[in-house]
Amino acid sequence: MRxxxxxxxxxxxxxxxxxxxxADRYQIVDTIGAGGMGVVYRAExxxxxxxxxxxxxxxxxxxxxxxxxxxxxxxxxxxxxxLLPDGRVFYVMxxxxxxxxxxxxxxxxxxxxxxxxxxDAVAFAHSRGVVHRDLTPRNVMxxxxxxxxxxxxxxxxxxxxxxxxxxxAPEGQLDERSDLYSLGAILQFLVGNEATPPLRAIAxxxxxxxxxxxxxxxRELGEDVLRYLDAxxxxxxxxxxxxxxxxxIVRNRVIVGLIAAYVAMRVAAAVFLH
Amino acid sequence: MFPTTHLSAIAAGPAGFPxxxxxxxxxxxxxxxxxxxxxxxxxSDLTQELFARAWERESFASFDPAKGRFRTFLRTLVDRLALxxxxxxxxxxxxxxxxxxxxxxxxxxxxxxxxxxxLDPEELFARELVRxxxxxxxxxxxxxxxxxxxxFEAYELSDDNLSYADLAQRFALPVTTITNRLAAAxxxxxxxxxxxxxxxxxxxxxFRAESRRIFGS
Numbered sequence: 286m287r288x289x290x291x292x293x294x295x296x297x298x299x300x301x302x303x304x305x306x307x308a309d310r311y312q313i314v315d316t317i318g319a320g321g322m323g324v325v326y327r328a329e330x331x332x333x334x335x336x337x338x339x340x341x342x343x344x345x346x347x348x349x350x351x352x353x354x355x356x357x358x359x360x361x362x363x364x365x366x367x368l369l370p371d372g373r374v375f376y377v378m379x380x381x382x383x384x385x386x387x388x389x390x391x392x393x394x395x396x397x398x399x400x401x402x403x404x405d406a407v408a409f410a411h412s413r414g415v416v417h418r419d420l421t422p423r424n425v426m427x428x429x430x431x432x433x434x435x436x437x438x439x440x441x442x443x444x445x446x447x448x449x450x451x452x453x454a455p456e457g458q459l460d461e462r463s464d465l466y467s468l469g470a471i472l473q474f475l476v477g478n479e480a481t482p483p484l485r486a487i488a489x490x491x492x493x494x495x496x497x498x499x500x501x502x503x504r505e506l507g508e509d510v511l512r513y514l515d516a517x518x519x520x521x522x523x524x525x526x527x528x529x530x531x532x533x534i535v536r537n538r539v540i541v542g543l544i545a546a547y548v549a550m551r552v553a554a555a556v557f558l559h
Numbered sequence: 560m561f562p563t564t565h566l567s568a569i570a571a572g573p574a575g576f577p578x579x580x581x582x583x584x585x586x587x588x589x590x591x592x593x594x595x596x597x598x599x600x601x602x603s604d605l606t607q608e609l610f611a612r613a614w615e616r617e618s619f620a621s622f623d624p625a626k627g628r629f630r631t632f633l634r635t636l637v638d639r640l641a642l643x644x645x646x647x648x649x650x651x652x653x654x655x656x657x658x659x660x661x662x663x664x665x666x667x668x669x670x671x672x673x674x675x676x677x678l679d680p681e682e683l684f685a686r687e688l689v690r691x692x693x694x695x696x697x698x699x700x701x702x703x704x705x706x707x708x709x710x711f712e713a714y715e716l717s718d719d720n721l722s723y724a725d726l727a728q729r730f731a732l733p734v735t736t737i738t739n740r741l742a743a744a745x746x747x748x749x750x751x752x753x754x755x756x757x758x759x760x761x762x763x764x765x766f767r768a769e770s771r772r773i774f775g776s
Contacts, residue, residue: 300745
């Protein structure tokens with residue numbers, strides 16, 4: 286019996302896992318990513334002559350079809366769904382260009398706007414009864430123009446997937462509220478050590494250990510972050526008078542600036558004329 | 560969803576026993592050598608001991624899939640046997656279900672010195688099981704179609720980095736035939752590996768979890 290070295294063992298299993306895809310239409314080019322949830326290949330769609338991403342997964346075909354019906358700018362479009370001869374499901378998706386959120390570099394405001402878009406996409410999916418179950422920075426792609434696409438929608442059930450450490454809610458059952466927890470963890474990740482008290486409060490509320498203590502929906506969470514960007518009071522935070530004043534100044538910075546300029550001018554004039 | 564022609568050897572009771580031994584004896588032996596640092600003699604004795612005892616006490620039948628994976632259950636049995644020196648001293652004479660399984664300890668021993676990634680015990684055992692399964696699947700592939708296997712071997716298992724054109728020349732076949740044979744070989748390899756895997760898992764859930772682990776899907 287031949288010895289199979291570690292590296293070759295990996296190549297062999299990967300090679301054996303390459304799907305026999307509907308050979309005429311899609312041709313596998315290479316592997317983009319592999320994880321507990323399945324393998325994603327880069328492939329050529331020979332009919333439409335474009336490059337696509339094909340995910341092969343051990344899941345229920347009907348769920349993939351539900352996913353295919355989610356049409357939203359923040360959700361990766363699914364072009365095709367099918368069953369492989371060995372029973373695995375494949376679905377053909379748009380190949381999204383860009384960087385994952387894990388590698389995204391932008392100002393705090395840019396990151397928060399991206400985050401609000403993620404919340405928007407998740408809220409939309411929830412409204413259609415689809416739960417993600419594994420929201421992490423790696424599952425979000427940000428394009429060159431800040432367009433934000435959430436990938437890897439929950440195609441398998443809780444046990445099989447288990448989520449990603451650090452982003453998975455503490456409760457066992459994964460539902461909409463646990464997606465909110467993951468969103469809160471993503472917010473924490475994005476904000477890093479630039480967190481202000483209101484942002485910290487938002488992330489804390491979203492990641493509350495008790496699911497009912499979290500935001501009621503992804504939309505509410507996103508709206509609170511947008512309020513922060515507008516320097517409006519966020520719901521999750523109780524402000525000190527000093528913070529309220531500062532926020533008022535930031536929010537009305539044009540007026541404050543004009544008043545300050547006017548006062549400075551008057552003072553200068555007074556001093557000069559004196 | 561998956562082919563059900565090869566049912567679980569564990570669920571099959573005594574009839575499935577040789578199939579389990581066939582899949583597991585080498586990972587067990589290597590685990591005893593590498594993890595428990597047993598001598599070749601000790602490791603081969605303990606390997607046979609493990610399966611002889613399991614046969615006599617019908618331990619595999621007592622395995623409860625609700626409590627975990629068979630692989631982990633078996634590894635626990637190995638750990639217990641290896642650590643319990645007193646029990647190990649009173650060796651049962653072998654027999655029963657393992658009479659018809661050939662343990663090629665000498666060949667397994669040649670694998671002990673091969674370079675390996677450092678792994679924790681659970682991972683080490685799992686890796687050796689996957690290796691053993693793939694070795695058997697490769698043998699199945701060779702038996703099924705010698706020429707197809709030779710093409711696959713030249714392309715996937717050698718360090719020569721041959722192109723399809725090189726293979727076409729070597730085997731005097733058109734390139735399209737080469738790529739077709741390669742695709743078929745991959746598909747078959749996967750099928751053989753999954754069949755063997757199915758026979759050593761208890762139920763659908765465990766089978767899927769294990770195949771996901773091996774093939775990433």
